[in-house]
Amino acid sequence: MAVGRRPTGSGRSAPPPRRFARGAAETPAGTGPARTTALCNTAVANRDATVFDAPGEMRLDRSPNPRLAFGAGAHVCPGQELARAELQTVLHVLVRRLPSLELAAPAADLRRLEGLAVGGLGEVPVRW
Structure with missing residues (x-):
């Protein structure tokens, strides 16, 4: 399946990324026909019960943790390591001091x- 990217705007209020399937696309729900546009909802993907044990719970020690919050591949967030470091520091200080x-x-x-x-x-x- 070849997948192309359609522009969706920019900024924090942008809709979820869309993908355009040039050929038939296999999904867990079945096969989508060619020339189908699909929304990629990472909020739902990060709570997939077939991937995560207790997906509705926040588990900071979850391992492995194949979440999609920062994107993946060519669409990965370049600031993800900084965001992770900031969160780890803040959580560590909060737990230690309070x-x-x-x-x-x-x-x-x-x-x-x-x-x-x-x-x-x-x-x-x-x-x-």
Whole structure:
């Protein structure tokens, strides 16, 4: 299958990347016909139960972790190593300096923000 790239705009609010299949495309759901456009939703791909054990849980020690959050191949994010290093540093410092840090509200009550390309929460109340 040959796959081409169609422009989707730029910026954080851009829609998910689209791929155009020039020939028949095999997917877990079946075979897509030639000349089909598919949306690549990495948020869903990163929660694939056939790839990840307990995909809905955040597990910082998950290994292997073939997530697609930073893209892959020619479309990999050039800043991914910096982002990982920053997150590792922040999480390490938080756990070390505030070992009793915990949510101050049930996780089920946290309000998700809608319409963001990367998702997020309106607020995260904590106590220590």
